[in-house]
Amino acid sequence: MEDGKRQGSGVSKQSLWEMRMTRRRLLRNTGVGAAGLFGGAAFLAACSSNKPSGGGSSAASSSINVGFAYIGPVADNGWTFTHDEGRKAMETALGSKVKSTFVENVPISAEAGQTFEQLASTSELVVANTEYANYLSDVAANHPDVAFLECDGHTYTDNLFAFYVEHVAPNYLLGVAAGMLAKSGKIGYVGAFPSATAFNDTNPMLLGARTVNPNASVKAVLINSFFDPQKATAATNALIDGGAEFIFSVMDEPSFLQVAEKRGVWGAAWNLDIRTFGPTAYVNTYQLEWGDFYTEQAQKVLDGTWTAEKEVHLLPLSLGTWGDNVPKDVQDAVAAAKTKVEGGLNPYTGPLTDTKGVVRLKEGETLSAVQAYTIDWSLQGVTGVA
């Protein structure tokens, strides 16, 4: 990211329709209290049941509304920011055929259901940028004529499916860099929840690091949040205190990189290029770009050809530009590994043993990207995730 201060300013310039809408304001706009909401929801459910059903909108439309629900603030310089960039890219690509609105800071709770109910009643396509599980699927079931997309979700119905990024390969490549940059082999991971995402960050990273540094290990500290600079700072400090020389973080904000910069270790991340927050420490980032996917899905809804996919739709991820201080030999080693991965090398290739000593993949066995999407075990050498 070139401009560290670009959050906030863009929002005020948006049109009336996509005016920044907080969850509270959205709820207030219904003009009623809780009882009214329930009544409204029931009414809307009744209305939608009168419409022809059959999985997503079945007829072509000249223009559609797309509603986005974000787990964090659009100004987070991270996850939600990238989704909002994707939303804007979709608007640019489809022009007047699509209008979009978003609700930020939607908690994973019953309140989310109300937000989705609101979005579903005014949109043809609803996108949630994290897994809301039954808070989303319940609403989807009440709106069979609306298409639903759930990022990192695990529910597949006639009008709802999950999409996500394929991050086994990029983590493996970053692991190669980590193994070379951390001379001791100690890699720290600041994660959120003990979910498949955390396993798919740490396992391939260890495998990549071990190709260049047999002593490599990955220590994880999970802070049960994607946006908590206070805990992320403390976790990063604890990892560095324990000897970590390379920190990888999945946080939606860049505080870990500031700590890495201050304490003289390397830092790499998800989401977007955050080098301005730690130019010396910065290694690389997987760039999240959702615009093409959102455009494609919105176009399908417009054409009336949208159908829910039956397994997770994984988007490819790529590394960004290297940090200014990453040595050439590291960059070359990663490029060489990248060629191998593109040539068909699967990082999850047996023999692989988990932390309890159970052989998870026998010699020659592999785990496909879709299989890895629901992984729930750590490799020997990774601690702190399970």
Added chain:
Amino acid sequence: MNIFLAALRTAIDAGTVVVCAGMGELLTERVGVLNLGQEGLIGIGAVTAVIVSANSSSPWVALFAGMLAAGVLGLLFATSVVIVRTNQVLTGLAVVLIGVGLSNQLGNDYQGSPVAHTFAPLKVPILADIPQVGPALFDHTLIVYLAYVVLPVVVAIVLFRTRHGMNLRAVGENPAAADAAGINVAGMRVLYTTIGAALSGAGGAFLMLVFTTNWSVNVARGRGWVALAVVIFAAWRPSLLVFGALLFGAMISLGFIAQEQNWGIPSFALTMLPYLVTLALIIIPSALARFGFKVRSSVAPAGLAVPYFREER
């Protein structure tokens, strides 16, 4: 640095917020006012520091602005409970809601970007060069030394070694007697409630200018409530309060060390640790007294949370 000394270093920083807010609450309670609004005051102090830091050139300006803003909210609270004599518990809870809500609203545009101007650590000459211990104890920002050393000493001297402090305590113990002795009860209460709130604001500002230089919603994260508990644990004494706060800080940093060292405790459980210890701090003295152990009688100021009506004297 040894991992436990490193943890101590984090604990000292983490505890500073509680020292500031706790000392503010201690002064407030010593004059007989219960200000439950710590959580909100920390939030206001923090958000003001973030905003002012972004629009000024010095962290000191941000720190004082944070104290000022929290002081203004404290003054409002004091006016309400001392002059208008509203219920202190309810008004305090209102301060929490106002402070947390307002700070979240004001801070919304600052999420995800670092605080502009922050405090740098100040090494204590000679002491900071002691191997291992030096970096853990003597390589902190100036605010940390002020909070752990200067503040408790000053408060203790004022409270227990000056006539003014005696008057102050008299207002908290027996406002009627203090009033009869010619002490301005209302004035004393308003003054120290405001000063107390400003100290809590300093805690919030510290949080943003030193501890985590990134704004996030609900910034106080329960530290305000912990500060209230630590005052009780400390039996309203400044010296003990410092240890209570440090213990709380230690629990926070231990939660992360435990994960890093792979002790096998789930991260959700570790998150509870500081609050469990806080609970224990409150329960243990009472439990010991219950079973016949001699504990320092932790008597609250007798006039605590009781509005003073001169007419009912």
